[in-house]
Amino acid sequence: MPAAAALPRFPLRTAPGGPPGGVPACRAVASELLLHRLVRRELRLLAELSAWAPADDADRTRALTRHADLxxxxxxxxxAVERELLWPALVRAAPAALPPVQRWTAAVAGLDVRLRGLSTAARQWAVAASDRARDTFTLACLDLADAVDAQTAEEERDLLPLLAAHLSPAAWAEVTRAARCPLSRRERSLVLGLALEDASAADRARLLAGLPASTRLAWRLAGRRRHRAAVVRLRGAPPAR
Known part of the structure; x- marks a missing residue:
């Protein structure tokens, strides 16, 4: 879970059908899979939605570019949390993980450049309100989505099995304690809603069970309603569940 403060400390399985390639279930792996799935889905949706958006509709542009920013x-x-906390903990536990971690570091450096490029494209669309700026934003979403697909597939193949085999629960707990998420409380609630969208009924129950009682109550009283409203504004339709 490198987005440790943004998401609950999930139970052992979150991905339908289990982890890829027979990777044993553990909290660290489950959280990685969850966030990968969420980001892959949302980037593809963002590209599709922006391709059809009127370039000069300020409200629509704002909704799409704010989601890209999030x-x-x-x-x-x-x-950042993977680089500074998670993979160093893995290498301490399993020095043989160093080569795939080094490959990950090189790949993610390029991915982070693309992420900042998407942010630049979003700002340019908001200012220019032109077809060209909108199309540049859409292409940046598609380029980033392709890069995320490739990077996360490699990570799930090469690093998650090592994470499942070697990272102890105590080491994982230390990572989650040290992680500090920059998202606001409302943004964390939206991310939780996005994570819950793809979950099966059993996995939804497990995810919510991983939350503090106060957070579960806040989700039921306001978070779920706000998430639905945000998704309707963004997609023009409510979430699937």
Whole structure:
């Protein structure tokens, strides 16, 4: 879970069908899979939605570019916690993990450049309100989505099995304690809602069970309603669940 403060400390399984390639379930792996799935889905949706958006509709532009900003900050934070906390803990436990961690570091440096490029494209669309600026934003979403697909597939193949095999629960707990998420409380609630969208009924129950009682109550009283409203503004339709 490198976005440790943005998401609950999830139970052992979150991905439908289990982890890829027979990777044993553990909290660290489950959280990685969850965030990967969320970001992959939302980037593809953002590209599709922006392609059809009127370039000069300020409200629509604002909704789409704010969502891009949220995804960018979430993923940059995720990478920072992986780089500074998670992978160093893995290498301490399993020195053989160093080569795939080094490959990850090189790949993610390029990915972070693309994330900042998407932010620049979003600002340019908001200012220019032109078809060209909108199309540049859409292409940046598609380029980033392709890069995220490739990077997360490699990470899930090469690093998650090592994470499942070697990172102890105590080391994982230390990572989650040290992580500090830059998202606001409302943004964290939206990310939770996005995470819950793809979850099965059993996995939704597990995810919510991982939250403090006060956070579960806040989600039921206001978070769920705000998430639905945000998704309707963004997609023009309510979330699937």
């Amino acid at each position: 995804l960018g900050r979430l993923l940059l934070h995720h990478h």
